[in-house]
Amino acid sequence: MKRFELFLLPLLALMLMSCKEGKDKMEYFHESGSRFHTLYNITYEAPQLLTEQIDSTMTAFNASLNPFDSTTLISRINRNEAVVMDEMLRTVVAKSLEVSRATSGRYDITGAPYFDVWGFGVKKGVTRQATEAELDSIATFVGWQKLTLQGDTLIKADPRMTLNPSSLSKGYVVDLVAATLERYGVTNYLVEIGGEIVARGVNPDGHCWKVGINKPTEDNTSTISELAYSVELCNGEGMASSGDYRNFKVVEGKKVAHTIDVLSGRPAHQDILSATVVAPTCMEADAWATALMAVGLERGKQLLEQQPQLKVCLIYSDHTTGALKTYDSGLELHEIK
Structure with a gap:
């Protein structure tokens, strides 16, 4: 009996070690799908x-900020x-006011009525240019200074005010998903939702994550995707891009782009x-990608001097030749030819 026990104890220990090794075995997973009317791709080692x-994180975000x-x-x-803000909404509003x-005020989430009147907000199907009278009437209840945060309460100076935080909330849900992964011990991941990205650690090949910056080729069908540069991310930073070359429409024969100057309403x-x-x-x-646009x-160059935490790549059109040029600050760009 004692001999059997002596044999059984090391065997049991070996089985427990094997189970632990199997449970802790790390591998890379890839998940993709569609949420918030956009596509997402998430790769992580766990x-x-x-x-x-x-999915739970995305659902909670949607219930707050969509x-x-x-x-x-x-x-x-x-x-x-009469509702109380949750932490997610409070975080997004506070950051929007900071950038405003x-x-x-050229960046301002209270400009939602302008987005609507031009057909880029909640209201769709706009078939004509907004009139001066419409823009003037909207101006009376637009302005970030008319918002006040008091703890968990958001006070609007005018009840007609409406908010559209889409210009920074998509980036925020990427942060939330990344934080969820980290709570479960994930240190190597890339989260991409609708082109907004957070990356930490290394990819399956053991290198920093390489992500692309699109060449701004006019295409509102989103079928043309030509890369201009690539950058490497591995420190948990967030990356976002904004551009009018895809999100625009033609109204009464004129191109109308989705970046709205909230001070003019146009x-x-x-x-x-x-x-x-x-x-x-x-x-x-x-938020800052939209603000710079x-x-x-x-x-934009002047503002960036006051925001040393930001690294940027701005692609613009030379006003004399029409040629594409690039202004970059803090980013190591790898040109794609």
Whole structure:
């Protein structure tokens, strides 16, 4: 009996070690799909799939910040219902106000009515140019200074005000998914949702993640995808791009781009064709990519001097020759030929 016990103990220990090794075995998983009317791709190294956790994070974000869903927290605030903000909404509004202040209001999520009147917001199917009278009437209830954060409460100076945080919330959900992965011990991952990215660690080949920057080729069908540069990410930074070369429409024979100058209520028509920003968070990168498109190249350069945490690649059109040129700051760009 004692001999059997002596044999059984090392065998049991070997079995427990084998189970532990199998449980902790790391491998790369790839998940893709469609959420928030856009595609996502997520690659991460873990001992098991984290699909349920990722989906739960996206669902919670949607319930808070999707302005196109009438049941969400942001939609209820837009309807002036007495609701308390959750941490997600409070975080996004606070960051938007910070960027609004830095850009003197050219970036402003209270410009939602302008997005609607030009057909880029909740309301679609716009078939005519907005009139001066319409823009003037909207101006009376637009302006980031008319928002006040008091703890968990958001106070609007005018009940007609509506918010559309889409210009930074897509970057924020990328941050949230990345944080979810890290809570489960993941240190090597790339999260990409609708072109916004957070990457940490290394890819399956053991190298930093290499991501591309599109050449701004005019194409509102999103079928043309030619890369101009690639950059490497591995420190958990966020990267986001904005450009009018895809998101535009032709109304009454004129091109109308989706970047709106909230101070005038009209499409910005700036010289920057695309803005790519790398920042400590994807939410910040997302907001600043939109802001730089709105302010233009020269003002953008001035603002970047006050934002040392940002690394950028701005592709713009030379005003004399029409040739594409690039302004970069802090990014190591690898040209793709």
